[in-house]
Amino acid sequence: LKLECEKLASEKTEMQRHYVMYYEMSYGLNIEMHKQDPVSYLWKKAWCSICKLHYFRLIHK
Known part of the structure; x- marks a missing residue:
């Protein structure tokens, strides 16, 4: 188990x-x-924010 x-x-x-x-x-x-x-920059920036939020949720489960 260990x-x-x-x-x-x-x-x-x-x-x-x-x-x-x-x-990165x-x-x-x-x-x-x-x-x-x-416009693409704003979309990608929003997408990165979503990805970052998802990443921190994964870490803190």
Whole structure:
């Protein structure tokens, strides 16, 4: 049981790491979109806020 818990904790950490990488990549894309199109920038900024909120909910479960 202890091994299973450690495995699940490790998987959770790995998923969080991937999510952070995805968020950082999306944020960089948002900056580039802002340079090109203000409407797209606003949409992407809203999407990032939603993603960030979802991420923090995942962490604090």
